[in-house]
Amino acid sequence: LKQSPEPRHNLTFSSRSxxxxxxxxxxxxxxxxxxxxxxxxxxxxxxxxxNSQIKAGELLLSPEIGAEWDTALSLQPELxxxxxxxxxxxxxxxxxLAGEISKxxxxxxxxxxxxxxxxxxxxxxELAGNPVKPATVDGILKLANLEVNGHLQxxxxxxxxxxKGSIAIDSFSANYPQSAAKIEGARLAVDLQDxxxxxxxxxxx
Numbered sequence: 346l347k348q349s350p351e352p353r354h355n356l357t358f359s360s361r362s363x364x365x366x367x368x369x370x371x372x373x374x375x376x377x378x379x380x381x382x383x384x385x386x387x388x389x390x391x392x393x394x395x396n397s398q399i400k401a402g403e404l405l406l407s408p409e410i411g412a413e414w415d416t417a418l419s420l421q422p423e424l425x426x427x428x429x430x431x432x433x434x435x436x437x438x439x440x441x442l443a444g445e446i447s448k449x450x451x452x453x454x455x456x457x458x459x460x461x462x463x464x465x466x467x468x469x470x471e472l473a474g475n476p477v478k479p480a481t482v483d484g485i486l487k488l489a490n491l492e493v494n495g496h497l498q499x500x501x502x503x504x505x506x507x508x509k510g511s512i513a514i515d516s517f518s519a520n521y522p523q524s525a526a527k528i529e530g531a532r533l534a535v536d537l538q539d540x541x542x543x544x545x546x547x548x549x550x
Contacts (some may be wrong), residue, residue, distance in 0.1 A: 347379075357369075357370075357371050357372070357398070366399075366400070366401050367398075367399070367401075368397075368399050368400075369396075369398045370395070370396065370397040370398070370407075371394065371395045371396050372392060372394055373393045373395060373417070374391065374393070375391055375392075376388075376392075376417030377390055377463050383420075384419065384420040384421050385417070385418070385419050385420075386417070386418045386420075386532065387416070387418075388416050389414060389416065390413070390414060390524050391411070391412065391413035391414070392413075393409065393410075393411040394409050394410045394411070397409060406471060406472055408434055408435035408436075408468075408472055409433075409435065410432075410433070411431075411432070411434075412430075412431065412432050413429070413431045414427070414429060414430045415427075415428040415429045415430075416428060420497070421428040422447070422535070423449055423450060423451075424445060424446070424447050425446045425447075426443060426445045427442065427443050427444050427445060427457075427476065428443060429441075430523065432501075434462040434472075435465070435468050436468065437461065437463065437464075437465030437468050438464050438465055438468065438469065439461070440462045440463075441459075441461045441462070441464050442457055442458060443457075443458050443460065444456050444458055452497060452498055453496070453497045454494075454495070454496050454497075455493075455495055455496075455497070456492075456493070456494040457491075457492075457493045458490070458492050459488055459490075459492075459493065459510065460485075460490065461487075461489055462487065462488040462489075462491075463485065464485070464486040465485060466482050466484045466517075467482065467483040467484075470482055479521070479522055479523065480519060480520065480521045480522075481520045482516070482517075482518070482519045483518045484502060484514050484515060484516050484531075485514070485515045486512075486513075486514050487512070487514075487515065488507065488510065488512050489510065489513075490510055491507065491509075491511075491537070492507065492508045492509050492510060493505065493507050493510075501544075502542070502544075503543070504542070505541070505542040506526065506539075506540070506541045507539075508539065509537060509538050510536075510538075510540070511534065511535065511537065512534070512535045513532070513534040513535070514533045514534075515532050516530060516531075516532070517530070517531040517532065517533070518531070
């Protein structure tokens with residue numbers, strides 16, 4: 346992933362709780378709001394954290410977080426168009442998607458296209474506190490061209506369908522020092538097509 350030059354921040358945020366959790370970060374942002382009329386609103390912008398610090402007794406890993414989006418909201422009929430949404434975490438994790446959500450105040454229908462998602466497994470596990478210790482894991486998880494549509498009923502997923510997409514793990518390695526088990530340079534790729542979940546149960550493959 347290409348890293349953009351560090352932006353100048355225009356907002357500083359800090360928070361401290363009684364439990365000893367302290368968060369400090371600088372925010373660089375550019376947000377645009379437009380309205381054709383009261384029922385049709387455009388919302389676009391980008392935001393990026395810099396120089397973040399999270400303390401809970403000690404200094405924790407504090408990844409930079411970024412978001413860039415371009416959306417359009419219609420209140421009649423109810424439709425949220427996500428023309429572009431990009432999220433980033435740390436140095437090697439990024440998600441790009443687009444889609445739309447209709448009837449969002451009642452029983453929403455959604456259609457999403459996950460154009461690309463890239464996750465650095467080593468970095469993600471480090472941010473999660475290395476739950477697999479003493480094992481070490483590395484590799485790149487990639488999802489691409491994942492087309493998903495579905496329906497929510499009472500805020501719960503009633504139906505989710507994946508019409509196509511792919512999942513791949515590149516340069517995967519795992520080592521468990523207390524045994525001879527070791528994996529190096531493995532690659533796994535899976536193409537997804539016509540998968541349907543009803544009430545989170547697999548119904549069709």
